[in-house]
Amino acid sequence: MDISALGEFELIARLTAGLATRAAGDVGIGDDCALLDLGSGDLLLATCDCQVEGVHFTLQTSSPEHIGRKALAINLSDIAAMGGTPRYALVSLLLPPHLSVDVLDGIYAGLRAEAQRFDTTIVGGNIAGTGAAQQLVIDITLLGTVARGHAILRSGARVGDLICVTGSLGDSAAGLQTFLRPATDAVLPHDLQALRGRHTAPLPRVHEGQLLASFKAGQITAMLDISDGLSGDLTHLCERSGCGARVDLATIPLSTPLSHVAQALQHDPLDWALHGGEDYELLFTLQLPSLDEVRTALQEQCGTPLTVIGEIQPLSAGLTLAHSNGHTEPLHAHSWDHLKPKK
Amino acid sequence: MDISALGEFELIARLTAGLATRAAGDVGIGDDCALLDLGSGDLLLATCDCQVEGVHFTLQTSSPEHIGRKALAINLSDIAAMGGTPRYALVSLLLPPHLSVDVLDGIYAGLRAEAQRFDTTIVGGNIAGTGAAQQLVIDITLLGTVARGHAILRSGARVGDLICVTGSLGDSAAGLQTFLRPATDAVLPHDLQALRGRHTAPLPRVHEGQLLASFKAGQITAMLDISDGLSGDLTHLCERSGCGARVDLATIPLSTPLSHVAQALQHDPLDWALHGGEDYELLFTLQLPSLDEVRTALQEQCGTPLTVIGEIQPLSAGLTLAHSNGHTEPLHAHSWDHLKPKK
Numbered sequence: 032m033d034i035s036a037l038g039e040f041e042l043i044a045r046l047t048a049g050l051a052t053r054a055a056g057d058v059g060i061g062d063d064c065a066l067l068d069l070g071s072g073d074l075l076l077a078t079c080d081c082q083v084e085g086v087h088f089t090l091q092t093s094s095p096e097h098i099g100r101k102a103l104a105i106n107l108s109d110i111a112a113m114g115g116t117p118r119y120a121l122v123s124l125l126l127p128p129h130l131s132v133d134v135l136d137g138i139y140a141g142l143r144a145e146a147q148r149f150d151t152t153i154v155g156g157n158i159a160g161t162g163a164a165q166q167l168v169i170d171i172t173l174l175g176t177v178a179r180g181h182a183i184l185r186s187g188a189r190v191g192d193l194i195c196v197t198g199s200l201g202d203s204a205a206g207l208q209t210f211l212r213p214a215t216d217a218v219l220p221h222d223l224q225a226l227r228g229r230h231t232a233p234l235p236r237v238h239e240g241q242l243l244a245s246f247k248a249g250q251i252t253a254m255l256d257i258s259d260g261l262s263g264d265l266t267h268l269c270e271r272s273g274c275g276a277r278v279d280l281a282t283i284p285l286s287t288p289l290s291h292v293a294q295a296l297q298h299d300p301l302d303w304a305l306h307g308g309e310d311y312e313l314l315f316t317l318q319l320p321s322l323d324e325v326r327t328a329l330q331e332q333c334g335t336p337l338t339v340i341g342e343i344q345p346l347s348a349g350l351t352l353a354h355s356n357g358h359t360e361p362l363h364a365h366s367w368d369h370l371k372p373k374k
Numbered sequence: 375m376d377i378s379a380l381g382e383f384e385l386i387a388r389l390t391a392g393l394a395t396r397a398a399g400d401v402g403i404g405d406d407c408a409l410l411d412l413g414s415g416d417l418l419l420a421t422c423d424c425q426v427e428g429v430h431f432t433l434q435t436s437s438p439e440h441i442g443r444k445a446l447a448i449n450l451s452d453i454a455a456m457g458g459t460p461r462y463a464l465v466s467l468l469l470p471p472h473l474s475v476d477v478l479d480g481i482y483a484g485l486r487a488e489a490q491r492f493d494t495t496i497v498g499g500n501i502a503g504t505g506a507a508q509q510l511v512i513d514i515t516l517l518g519t520v521a522r523g524h525a526i527l528r529s530g531a532r533v534g535d536l537i538c539v540t541g542s543l544g545d546s547a548a549g550l551q552t553f554l555r556p557a558t559d560a561v562l563p564h565d566l567q568a569l570r571g572r573h574t575a576p577l578p579r580v581h582e583g584q585l586l587a588s589f590k591a592g593q594i595t596a597m598l599d600i601s602d603g604l605s606g607d608l609t610h611l612c613e614r615s616g617c618g619a620r621v622d623l624a625t626i627p628l629s630t631p632l633s634h635v636a637q638a639l640q641h642d643p644l645d646w647a648l649h650g651g652e653d654y655e656l657l658f659t660l661q662l663p664s665l666d667e668v669r670t671a672l673q674e675q676c677g678t679p680l681t682v683i684g685e686i687q688p689l690s691a692g693l694t695l696a697h698s699n700g701h702t703e704p705l706h707a708h709s710w711d712h713l714k715p716k717k
Contacts, residue, residue: 034478035471039501045475046482046501065497067462069519071414079464079500079515086505119410121422123466123513128378132388135377139389154408157422157513158382158389162429164507170466170500172422172515176412 061271063112063255064175066182073176078109081170088231092210095134097231098169099141105258106173107149107235108311112256114183114244115175117149117237122156125168138169149237181244183315188253188272192316194341197239197329199286200261201300204307206230208296217295222288233311239333240313246325254315260308263364266350268314275344278305278362281355284338305352306365316343404614406455406598407518409525416519421452424466424513431574435553438477440574441512442484448601449516450492450578451654455599457526457587458518460492460580465499468511481512492580524587526658531596531615535659537684540582540672542629543604544643547650549573551639560638565631576654582676583656589668597658603651606707609693611657618687621648621705624698627681648695649708659686 034042047061064078082088082102093101103120110117122142126135146153151173161168206226209218236256243251253272257264261278269276283304293300317325326337344351350362377385390404407419425431425445436444446463453460465485469478489496494516504511549569552561579599586594596615600607604621612619626647636643660668669680687694693705 032475033472034469034475037475039503042475042478043501046478047496065462065464067497067517069412069414069416069418069461071412073412075412075418075517077462077464077498077515077517079466079498079513081466081468081500081502081513083468083502083505085507086503118412119408119420121408121420121515123422123424123515125424125426125468125511125513126377129376132375132377132380135385135389153390154410155420155422157424158386159424159426160382160429161507162426162509164428164504164509166505166507168468168511170422170424170468170513172420172464172466174410174418174420174517 062185063109064115066113066177072179074179074182076110076113076115076175076177076182077172078106079170079172080105080109081168084167090134093231095137096141096144099138100145100232102169102171103142103145103151103173104233104235104311106171107145107151107237108233108256108258110173110175111235111237111240112254112313113177114181114240114254115177116241117151117173117175119152119154119174120146121172122153123170124156124158125161125170126158127161127165127167130167149235177244180248183244183251183254185253185255185268185271188268188274188316188343190274190343190345192252192318192343193322193339194265194276194278194314194316194343195337195339196257196284196312196314197236197335197337198310198312199284199289200257200310200312201289201304201307202226202229202286203233203309204303205289205292205300208298209292212296218292222291225286225288226292230309233309235311236313236335239329239335242328242332243313243315243325246321250317250321250325252316252318254313257310257312257314258308260306260365261314262305262362264314266364268316269350272343273346275346275348275350276341277344277348277351277353277359278341279353282338282340284336405528406452407458409456409520415522417522417525419453419456419458419518419520419525420515421449422513422515423448423452424511427510433477436574438480439484439487442481443488443575445512445514446485446488446494446516447576447578448654449514450488450494450580451576451599451601453516453518454578454580454583455597455656456520457524457583457597458520459584460494460516460518462495462497462517463489464515465496466513467499467501468504468513469501470504470508470510473510492578520587523591526587526594526597528596528598528611528614531611531617531659531686533617533686533688535595535661535686536665536682537608537619537621537657537659537686538680538682539600539627539655539657540579540678540680541655542627542632543600543653543655544632544647544650545569545572545629546576546652547646548632548635548643551641552635555639561635565634568629568631569635573652576652578654579656579678582672582678585671585675586656586658586668589664593660593664593668595659595661597656600653600655600657601651603649603708604657605648605705607657609707611659612693615686617689618691618693619684620687620691620694620696620702621684622696625681625683627679
C-alpha cells in the first residue's frame with residue numbers, strides 16, 4: 032500500500048498514535064502549535080509548516096518576495112490561532128542547484144520583511160541541496176510564547192457557543208482560480224489584485240489572535256486558523272471539542288471582489304468560502320454574553336470585523352449547513368489533501 | 375548566477391548577513407544551535423537539520439529505521455555540541471505520493487526509538503506531498519535546554535588551549551565508501567558492519583556534551599560536533615574564536631576497523647579522519663589544567679575516550695598539520711558542500 036491511498040489526515044493519525052506529551056501541562060499533537068512548559072512565566076508555542084514549489088506555489092504566479100512572506104505567514108497564522116506572540120523562526124531551505132541567486136535573495140527579503148512586520152527574529156536554519164529534484168522547498172519552524180492559562184486550544188468549544196470568524200472567507204481560493212482559469216478578462220483589475228493578493232500574500236491574524244487570548248479565561252472557548260477551508264477546519268475543531276455545529280449559510284462573510292469574480296467565473300462564491308483553503312482567518316467560538324465586548328475590541332483595536340456564522344451543537348447533531356429558507360443539510364469537509372491524487 | 379556557483383557556506387553568509395539577534399543574551403546564526411533567553415532558569419536551544427533521499431541517504435543502503443534514527447541523531451548531535459539536554463522535536467516530512475506505508479512506518483519507528491533513547495518528545499510536525507519530485511525528505515527541528523551560563527559556544531577557544539575529540543574519526547566516511555566501492559570482498563564482515571553502522575546509525579554524543587557543560591565555566595572553552603569533517607569543523611571553530619590551530623597528525627584517533635578497511639581499499643585512513651564528514655564526535659577545546667579531570671570524567675561516566683589532537687595557535691599562525699617528523703603544512707578544509715557539483 033502506498034501513502035496516497037491513506038491520505039494526509041489518516042496518515043497523521045497513524046504516525047502520531049501513541050505519541051505522548053511529556054508533562055501534564057504540555058499539549059502536543061493535534062492543535063495548531065505544540066504548547067510546551069519550560070518553567071518560565073510564559074508557555075512556549077512551536078509549529079512548523081512548509082511550502083513546496085509546484086505544490087503550494089509557482090514562480091510563475093508568485094514573486095520571490097511573496098513566496099518568502101507567505102512561507103512565514105502560514106506559520107505566524109498557527110501562532111495566532113493559539114493566541115500567541117511570535118518570537119523566533121528557523122528557516123530550512125531545500126534548494127535545486129540551478130536556482131538563481133536573485134530568486135533566493137528575493138525570497139529571503141520577503142522572509143525578513145514578514146519577520147520584521149511581526150517582531151520575529153530569524154535565529155537559525157539549514158540549507159540543503161535537492162540533488163536530482165528541481166523543486167524549491169521552504170520549511171519553517173516558528174516559536175512563540177503565550178501567557179500561562181491564556182492559550183486558546185481547539186478543544187474548548189461547548190454546546191451553545193457562537194461560531195465566529197474574522198474578516199471574509201473564500202478570497203484566497205478565488206484568487207487561485209483566477210490564476211488557473213483563463214476567463215479573467217471579465218474581471219476588474221482591482222478585484223483581481225485584491226483576491227490574488229490574499230492568495231499570494233496572506234495576512235496572518237497575529238494581532239487579532241493576541242487580542243482574543245487577552246480576554247478572561249473561558250470567554251473565547253476554542254480557536255484555530257482557516258488553512259484547510261471552513262468545512263475542514265470546523266470539522267477539526269468539532270472533533271477536538273467533541274461536539275457538532277450548525278453553520279448558517281447566509282451569514283458567511285463574503286467580500287465584494289469575491290462576489291464580482293464569482294459572477295464573472297460563474298462559480299458559487301459560497302463553495303470557495305466553505306471549502307477553499309488558505310484564507311488564514313481565525314475561526315473561534317465564544318459564549319454569547321462576551322459577543323459585544325469581543326466584537327467591539329476586534330473592530331477598535333485591529334480594524335477587523337467579527338461575524339457570527341453559526342452555533343455549536345451537541346455531538347449527535349453532527350455538522351450541518353442551514354439555508355435561510357429553513358432547510359438544513361449535512362456539512363461535509365472537502366479539505367485539500369496534499370497526499371491524495373487530484374480529482 | 376545560480377546558487378551552485380556560490381556554494382553552501384558563502385550562501386549562508388549571504389543570507390544571514392545583517393540578521394540580528396533580539397537580545398544581548400541570545401546567540402543566533404553561526405553556532406550549532408540558536409541560544410534563546412525566554413526568561414526561565416534554563417536557556418532554550420533550537421536547531422534544524424534535514425536528510426534528503428539521494429543526497430544524504432538511499433533506501434538501498436539504509437533501512438527505514440536507520441534513516442529515521444539518523445534524521446533525529448544529527449539534530450541531537452547539535453544539541454550535544456552546545457552541552458544541552460534535548461527536549462522536544464518537530465518532524466516535517468516531504469513524501470513522494472508512491473512511498474510505501476511500510477517504509478514510512480519504519481522511519482517513524484526509528485524516529486521514536488531514537489527520541490526515547492534520549493528522553494525527547496515528538497510534539498508536532500507537518501506532512502506535505504512532493505508533487506512531481508520523488509525524493510523523501512525528513513526535516514527536523516529539535517529544541518533543548520541548557521543551564522544559564524553553561525552553553526559551550528564555538529567562539530571561546532584561546533591560544534594555548536588543547537584541542538580534543540571524543541571517540542575516533544573517519545569511520546563514517548569509510549563506511550560510506552564501502553557502500554560506494556565494490557572491492558569490499560577483502561574486508562572482514564565485522565569491520566564492515568562496524569563502519570557502516572557508524573555511517574547509517576551514528577550515535578550522538580548527548581551524554582558527553584552534557585557532562586562537558588557541567589564543568590565550571592571556562593574549563594571547556596569551545597565546542598562543536600564534527601559533521602562536515604575535522605578540517606572543516608576546526609576551521610569553523612577557529613573562525614568563530616578568531617584563532618589558528620595546530621593538529622598533530624599522529625595523535626588523531628583511528629579505530630581498528632578503519633585501519634583494516636583503509637588497507638583493504640588502499641586508502642589513507644587519515645584522509646577520512648581529516649576530511650570525511652558525519653562522525654558526529656565532539657570537537658572541543660580546554661585549558662591544560664582541566665585535562666586530567668575532564669578525561670577521567672568522560673571515561674568513567676560515559677565510557678568515552680578523550681584524545682588531545684593539537685593546540686590552539688594565534689590567528690596569524692593559521693591552521694596547520696604537524697607530522698611526527700617535525701614537518702608542518704597548511705591544513706585546508708575539504709568539507710562536503712551540499713550545493714556545489716561533485717568533482
